[in-house]
Amino acid sequence: MIPHLQMQVNHGPDWHEILSRCVSTGNELAEYLPVQAQTIDKIIARYPMRIPSYYLSLIRSPDDPLGRQAIPSIAELTDKICHEDPLAEDEQTPVPCLVHRYPDRVLFWVSNRCAMHCRFCMRKRRIGTADTVSEAVMDRAFGYIHDHAKIREVVLSGGDPLLLENDALKRILTMLRRISHVEVIRIHTRAPCTLPQRIERPLAEMLKAFHPVYINIHFNHPDEITPRAAQACALLADAGIALGGQSVLLKGVNDDPQTMGRLMRALLRIRVKPYYLHHADPVRGTGHFRTSIEKGLDIMRSLRGHLSGMCVPQYMIDLPGGGGKIPLLPEYVKAMSCGGIIVENYQGRTYRYPAEVHSDSGT
Numbered sequence: 001m002i003p004h005l006q007m008q009v010n011h012g013p014d015w016h017e018i019l020s021r022c023v024s025t026g027n028e029l030a031e032y033l034p035v036q037a038q039t040i041d042k043i044i045a046r047y048p049m050r051i052p053s054y055y056l057s058l059i060r061s062p063d064d065p066l067g068r069q070a071i072p073s074i075a076e077l078t079d080k081i082c083h084e085d086p087l088a089e090d091e092q093t094p095v096p097c098l099v100h101r102y103p104d105r106v107l108f109w110v111s112n113r114c115a116m117h118c119r120f121c122m123r124k125r126r127i128g129t130a131d132t133v134s135e136a137v138m139d140r141a142f143g144y145i146h147d148h149a150k151i152r153e154v155v156l157s158g159g160d161p162l163l164l165e166n167d168a169l170k171r172i173l174t175m176l177r178r179i180s181h182v183e184v185i186r187i188h189t190r191a192p193c194t195l196p197q198r199i200e201r202p203l204a205e206m207l208k209a210f211h212p213v214y215i216n217i218h219f220n221h222p223d224e225i226t227p228r229a230a231q232a233c234a235l236l237a238d239a240g241i242a243l244g245g246q247s248v249l250l251k252g253v254n255d256d257p258q259t260m261g262r263l264m265r266a267l268l269r270i271r272v273k274p275y276y277l278h279h280a281d282p283v284r285g286t287g288h289f290r291t292s293i294e295k296g297l298d299i300m301r302s303l304r305g306h307l308s309g310m311c312v313p314q315y316m317i318d319l320p321g322g323g324g325k326i327p328l329l330p331e332y333v334k335a336m337s338c339g340g341i342i343v344e345n346y347q348g349r350t351y352r353y354p355a356e357v358h359s360d361s362g363t
């Protein structure tokens with residue numbers, strides 16, 4: 001931990017104050033870490049940088065797993081293979097800021113603002129470009145949700161919805177709760193990881209009034225699970241909010257079985273149930289974070305059976321062109337016949353599992 005930043009963490013400044021002092025230029029970053037300011041500035045002219053002092057205090061070097069997530073890399077500018085919007089979200093946007101891909105749920109981008117501009121972000125094309133989503137844009141989205149009775153779940157995303165002020169968030173939740181067919185509200189956030197000071201009691205109390213509310217929290221490395229992050233998650237869990245963990249498989253960050261196992265166990269300890277492990281999407285400027293699918297499957301094989309099932313997330317790929325998410329599983333079924341199936345367990349041992357036996361007499 002960087003000593004002069006340690007002090008800021010211990011004194012517990014307000015989250016607005018931390019945000020106002022984020023590191024966002026090469027020179028500022030060079031005061032804390034050995035980077036070339038000019039190179040950083042060249043990269044952030046295309047993809048902005050923002051690192052809150054709390055997260056910066058956890059970084060030991062630009063190349064460590066947390067540094068890689070926060071500090072710009074020149075590889076972002078040389079990536080010519082990946083696409084700006086590989087999941088075709090913009091094509092599945094019937095009104096601004098709303099993605100309607102599946103029949104019963106929508107993704108509602110309520111903010112373009114994040115505490116940190118994660119270098120691997122799947123929405124790199126939008127993050128840091130504009131701060132606010134206007135009320136007029138939001139009202140069109142509420143109208144669309146109201147007019148589509150099949151929508152049962154609204155996922156608030158962005159950007160980070162928890163970067164909105166409590167009043168703005170409350171307005172969104174109030175509007176959604178006025179629509180009778182919206183059963184569940186889900187919030188996707190990275191704030192408990194990058195800016196845990198944002199999770200204050202008034203926020204938790206306000207969210208509690210809109211149950212059922214689920215929150216999925218994005219953590220990628222066990223070192224992100226600090227006592228401060230644990231405290232933020234506890235506040236939300238104590239408000240009766242079910243917490244799920246979302247992580248992205250990232251090269252040089254968590255692409256080995258030990259790190260991933262430690263991350264999943266640490267999440268469960270702070271009451272965040274591992275939910276999804278995403279394979280990194282082919283988003284332009286993030287290609288240097290991508291690993292092979294084989295590596296992802298090997299990691300999943302290393303988790304299953306070796307850790308409690310509660311710790312094991314689903315490994316997901318998002319199909320290009322807007323085809324949606326599908327889970328990937330290591331191959332446990334080795335052969336099938338009418339006599340049963342041959343399966344391999346987590347230790348690599350093979351077993352025969354008998355087929356269902358049909359009785360002639362029937363009942």
Ligand code: SF4
Pocket residue numbers: 113114115116117118120121122123127158159160189190218
């Ligand atoms: S907090 Fe989430 S949306 Fe924001 S930059 Fe990081 S990964 Fe992207």
